[in-house]
Amino acid sequence: MSSTKSIRLAVIEGDGIGHEVVPEGLKVLRAALTPEGVEVETTDFDLGAGRWHRTGETLTDEDMEQLAQHDAILLGAVGDPDIPSGILERGMLLKLRFGFDHFVNLRPTRLAPGVTSPLADPGDVDFVVVREGTEGPYVGNGGTMREGTDLEVATEVSLNTAVGVERVVRFAFDQAEARRQKLTLVHKHNVLVNAGHLWRRIVEKVGAEHPDVAVDYLHVDAATIFLVTDPARFDVIVTDNLFGDILTDLAGAISGGIGLAASGNINPTGAFPSMFEPVHGSAPDIAGEQKADPTATVLSVALLLEQQGFADAAARVRAAVDEDLSRRAELGARTTTQIGDALVAGVSGDAAVREG
Amino acid sequence: MSSTKSIRLAVIEGDGIGHEVVPEGLKVLRAALTPEGVEVETTDFDLGAGRWHRTGETLTDEDMEQLAQHDAILLGAVGDPDIPSGILERGMLLKLRFGFDHFVNLRPTRLAPGVTSPLADPGDVDFVVVREGTEGPYVGNGGTMREGTDLEVATEVSLNTAVGVERVVRFAFDQAEARRQKLTLVHKHNVLVNAGHLWRRIVEKVGAEHPDVAVDYLHVDAATIFLVTDPARFDVIVTDNLFGDILTDLAGAISGGIGLAASGNINPTGAFPSMFEPVHGSAPDIAGEQKADPTATVLSVALLLEQQGFADAAARVRAAVDEDLSRRAELGARTTTQIGDALVAGVSGDAAVREG
Numbered sequence: 102m103s104s105t106k107s108i109r110l111a112v113i114e115g116d117g118i119g120h121e122v123v124p125e126g127l128k129v130l131r132a133a134l135t136p137e138g139v140e141v142e143t144t145d146f147d148l149g150a151g152r153w154h155r156t157g158e159t160l161t162d163e164d165m166e167q168l169a170q171h172d173a174i175l176l177g178a179v180g181d182p183d184i185p186s187g188i189l190e191r192g193m194l195l196k197l198r199f200g201f202d203h204f205v206n207l208r209p210t211r212l213a214p215g216v217t218s219p220l221a222d223p224g225d226v227d228f229v230v231v232r233e234g235t236e237g238p239y240v241g242n243g244g245t246m247r248e249g250t251d252l253e254v255a256t257e258v259s260l261n262t263a264v265g266v267e268r269v270v271r272f273a274f275d276q277a278e279a280r281r282q283k284l285t286l287v288h289k290h291n292v293l294v295n296a297g298h299l300w301r302r303i304v305e306k307v308g309a310e311h312p313d314v315a316v317d318y319l320h321v322d323a324a325t326i327f328l329v330t331d332p333a334r335f336d337v338i339v340t341d342n343l344f345g346d347i348l349t350d351l352a353g354a355i356s357g358g359i360g361l362a363a364s365g366n367i368n369p370t371g372a373f374p375s376m377f378e379p380v381h382g383s384a385p386d387i388a389g390e391q392k393a394d395p396t397a398t399v400l401s402v403a404l405l406l407e408q409q410g411f412a413d414a415a416a417r418v419r420a421a422v423d424e425d426l427s428r429r430a431e432l433g434a435r436t437t438t439q440i441g442d443a444l445v446a447g448v449s450g451d452a453a454v455r456e457g
Numbered sequence: 458m459s460s461t462k463s464i465r466l467a468v469i470e471g472d473g474i475g476h477e478v479v480p481e482g483l484k485v486l487r488a489a490l491t492p493e494g495v496e497v498e499t500t501d502f503d504l505g506a507g508r509w510h511r512t513g514e515t516l517t518d519e520d521m522e523q524l525a526q527h528d529a530i531l532l533g534a535v536g537d538p539d540i541p542s543g544i545l546e547r548g549m550l551l552k553l554r555f556g557f558d559h560f561v562n563l564r565p566t567r568l569a570p571g572v573t574s575p576l577a578d579p580g581d582v583d584f585v586v587v588r589e590g591t592e593g594p595y596v597g598n599g600g601t602m603r604e605g606t607d608l609e610v611a612t613e614v615s616l617n618t619a620v621g622v623e624r625v626v627r628f629a630f631d632q633a634e635a636r637r638q639k640l641t642l643v644h645k646h647n648v649l650v651n652a653g654h655l656w657r658r659i660v661e662k663v664g665a666e667h668p669d670v671a672v673d674y675l676h677v678d679a680a681t682i683f684l685v686t687d688p689a690r691f692d693v694i695v696t697d698n699l700f701g702d703i704l705t706d707l708a709g710a711i712s713g714g715i716g717l718a719a720s721g722n723i724n725p726t727g728a729f730p731s732m733f734e735p736v737h738g739s740a741p742d743i744a745g746e747q748k749a750d751p752t753a754t755v756l757s758v759a760l761l762l763e764q765q766g767f768a769d770a771a772a773r774v775r776a777a778v779d780e781d782l783s784r785r786a787e788l789g790a791r792t793t794t795q796i797g798d799a800l801v802a803g804v805s806g807d808a809a810v811r812e813g
């Protein structure tokens with residue numbers, strides 16, 4: 102991508118505040134790429150609860166084919182109170198992750214200067230969760246027997262493969278090498294012995310190729326304790342799809358709220374476009390009121406930039422966010438657009454300094 | 458049980474600090490029952506890592522038969538660093554829970570006066586988690602194919618039945634009726650659609666019989682957020698075996714540490730003895746040094762008393778614990794035995810006042 106002079110970006114605003122935060126993310130993306138001489142060509146995709154209510158469609162094969170023509174996908178948020186649970190999650194979000202083989206779900210957690218944590222003494226919180234994205238209990242391999250009767254049996258099957266675990270574990274070790282050389286495997290191998298054993302064996306195997314990385318292990322229940330008593334102990338956490346889902350919401354909460362939490366659904370092979378999205382939802386209660394904070398979307402844009410090979414531009418975006426967060430108390434309440442404007446100014450200013 | 462003049466108690470000290478905290482729990486149990494004129498007859502069971510190292514046995518059929526002759530079981534903690542993961546968990550702890558059909562795993566969470574939380578502003582934390590104990594991903598119905606090769610596939614199957622869910626949901630609604638009439642179902646029904654749907658349907662059905670109880674629902678990821686941002690919102694949480702495992706460790710952490718967290722593995726039908734145990738482990742690093750806090754064991758004794766029909770005695774134990782916790786700062790470091798002695802004095806003092 103970095104060899105071309107443009108990024109073909111598929112844009113899914115989705116529902117609710119998605120329509121407000123995504124335009125701010127795009128403004129910042131363009132501002133960050135200006136000094137690189139790279140343009141952003143966007144294609145809008147009408148997906149989410151709105152489309153489902155109108156057409157009954159979630160994500161068609163044609164949508165998938167068109168999305169696949171892009172270098173990356175930026176997603177706002179989907180959902181509204183009137184759509185039954187599971188329709189968009191399974192029919193759209195997980196279909197994208199599985200269809201585009203997004204086996205890395207990357208979720209950085211950092212308590213930025215000036216941001217308040219619910220923890221009394223959080224310490225220096227700066228870690229990434231590398232969550233597996235295409236296996237585990239998310240595969241949709243369950244079923245129901247005698248549904249609706251007193252004899253109902255419902256199952257959920259967690260599927261885990263050596264190939265699937267190894268590729269995400271390798272990604273996690275690479276992250277650890279580039280960070281503070283510490284990796285924590287989180288699982289529950291004393292109970293989920295089959296899947297747990299597979300994860301352990303592969304972390305041991307790949308770990309042997311990374312003697313500089315200190316590896317430890319926590320059961321998922323214990324990991325939640327450390328996330329509130331000593332989150333600074335973490336550098337890279339690698340874990341399965343469901344545990345990663347749970348831990349990253351908790352991680353978001355202790356580092357200033359999921360309003361600031363970014364995520365990348367990444368296919369590191371480049372075979373399919375990766376997808377970047379804030380962790381928060383569509384927040385129908387505040388939609389249309391310019392109350393949403395676009396920061397999580399902007400930080401997702403930083404992940405997108407990094408994945409597309411623009412590490413400097415990503416760094417400029419993060420610096421602008423840090424600067425903005427550190428001045429929140431003094432700046433008071435702002436609209437979604439005002440925060441976006443401030444971030445654009447921050448990104449552009451940094452760029453000017455850098456080039457001047 | 459309350460009709461007899463004695464409780465036949467099976468005692469499993471287990472390993473590590475189990476040998477220190479259980480005797481304190483027994484002292485308090487006896488002190489609490491003295492005014493009721495009830496004696497405690499104990500049978501010691503040699504179970505845990507020690508027994509496994511010596512004999513290779515975890516829990517034999519004969520052990521189970523003998524345990525079944527008792528009114529209740531008090532367990533300290535099991536495990537040591539030299540026993541492979543899963544042996545005691547599956548072979549003993551879960552075998553007990555499944556064998557004695559402990560379908561309610563009751564875990565109260567309360568931030569007692571004087572106890573420090575890692576949360577800056579915890580508010581009034583006082584809720585119980587009713588965790589299902591005999592189903593879900595804990596059933597051990599997974600397997601491994603092509604183990605140790607690059608083509609390995611490992612599965613874990615979560616099994617959920619209408620009967621199994623309904624009986625624990627009924628127990629949870631009864632708890633809510635006796636508390637603040639609020640029940641939160643925690644699951645992940647947007648992804649685990651089969652099991653999630655079953656839980657929802659049954660909570661709706663049983664909820665219709667409890668119009669006074671306000672019911673809400675949280676995805677497990679969102680529940681972890683609320684546990685650190687607004688734990689006071691919870692009264693009764695009902696959830697599956699794995700989610701309950703995760704949430705109760707987090708709940709313990711925010712309410713002063715799992716050193717204070719009690720749990721009851723309860724069979725409300727009385728068909729088998731219920732088992733009471735602190736949530737913490739055997740802590741081999743401090744074992745034998747009289748450094749362990751017996752409070753979680755003593756609070757487990759309070760659950761035992763309640764389940765055996767001695768609500769007044771349970772209340773006396775809790776009052777003694779509260780009194781002791783509120784004076785910790787002034788009392789400084791104490792040994793395990795000293796804390797146990799103080800709690801016995803507290804329980805006896807209260808009893809004297811009550812009777813005098």
Ligand SMILES: CC(C)[C@H](C(=O)O)[C@@H](O)C(=O)O
Pocket residue numbers: 190191194195346380647648678
């Ligand atoms: C919406 C849902 C399917 C999704 C998940 O469970 O992965 C969300 O919670 C997330 O973390 O991205």
Ligand SMILES: CC(C)[C@H](C(=O)O)[C@@H](O)C(=O)O
Pocket residue numbers: 291292322546547550551702736
């Ligand atoms: C030791 C382990 C099997 C157990 C569980 O997972 O239930 C423990 O974590 C608990 O919460 O009692």
